Amino acid sequence: QKEVEQNSGPLSVPEGAIASLNCTYSDRGSQSFFWYRQYSGKSPELIMFIYSNGDKEDGRFTAQLNKASQYVSLLIRDSQPSDSATYLCAVNMVGTGTASKLTFGTGTRLQVTL
Amino acid sequence: DGGITQSPKYLFRKEGQNVTLSCEQNLNHDAMYWYRQDPGQGLRLIYYSQIVNDFQKGDIAEGYSVSREKKESFPLTVTSAQKNPTAFYLCASSIAPWRTTYNEQFFGPGTRLTVL
Numbered sequence: 442q443k444e445v446e447q448n449s450g451p452l453s454v455p456e457g458a459i460a461s462l463n464c465t466y467s468d469r470g471s472q473s474f475f476w477y478r479q480y481s482g483k484s485p486e487l488i489m490f491i492y493s494n495g496d497k498e499d500g501r502f503t504a505q506l507n508k509a510s511q512y513v514s515l516l517i518r519d520s521q522p523s524d525s526a527t528y529l530c531a532v533n534m535v536g537t538g539t540a541s542k543l544t545f546g547t548g549t550r551l552q553v554t555l
Numbered sequence: 556d557g558g559i560t561q562s563p564k565y566l567f568r569k570e571g572q573n574v575t576l577s578c579e580q581n582l583n584h585d586a587m588y589w590y591r592q593d594p595g596q597g598l599r600l601i602y603y604s605q606i607v608n609d610f611q612k613g614d615i616a617e618g619y620s621v622s623r624e625k626k627e628s629f630p631l632t633v634t635s636a637q638k639n640p641t642a643f644y645l646c647a648s649s650i651a652p653w654r655t656t657y658n659e660q661f662f663g664p665g666t667r668l669t670v671l
Contacts (some may be wrong), residue, residue, distance in 0.1 A: 445597070449595070473657045473658060475659065475660075477662075483664070483665075484645055484662040484663060484664050484665045485598070485645070485662050486662070487659055487660070487661060490657055490659055492657060529597065529598070531598075531660075533657070533658050542600060542603065542613070543600075543658065543660060545590075545597040545598040545599075546597055547595070547596055547597040548597060
């Protein structure tokens with residue numbers, strides 16, 4: 442079983458719609474959760490992080506965390522063509538023996554269509 | 556401007572050669588990391604360092620070596636022992652784990668290594 446799982450996509454949404462990206466993780470003791478955006482050929486860019494159950498909003502982005510279900514999601518409202526990218530979920534897993542390691546999912550490719 | 560720089564952007568190497576990738580940061584971050592990304596795969600941790608003169612192996616350290624002589628610099632050497640070195644190499648940095656709960660990591664622009 443993969444430690445951090447994401448649907449590879451592509452997830453296709455029309456411009457102006459809400460894009461919903463999902464991520465599940467295996468370590469129940471995980472403490473913090475990150476969403477990165479990666480454009481083709483570029484390096485990952487941190488969008489948001491969340492550490493408490495519930496929702497965290499930043500502009501058009503909302504991160505949602507449910508530790509009981511070991512599930513974290515990213516909602517993108519009013520999706521724009523510029524949001525087309527791969528979104529990486531990363532988890533800080535306590536079980537690795539040090540608090541400094543992040544484990545990444547393989548990413549979900551989002552396509553926003555005109 | 557504060558940030559992380561990696562050089563070169565593209566690197567070509569012949570089989571059997573060692574090559575060193577540069578990573579420098581001026582964010583005053585204590586921790587630095589090297590990841591490898593292959594097409595269609597997530598980031599895999601090669602080595603990381605939380606303080607100067609100390610570093611630990613990540614999940615795929617075989618065939619790689621690092622040094623951390625200065626806080627700002629964390630070079631990665633890809634040795635001839637690395638069997639499949641063609642990949643996108645990413646350097647990241649963060650505040651020291653003991654200073655923060657969240658360990659937000661910030662990435663440099665990456666080096667694309669191709670073995671000919």
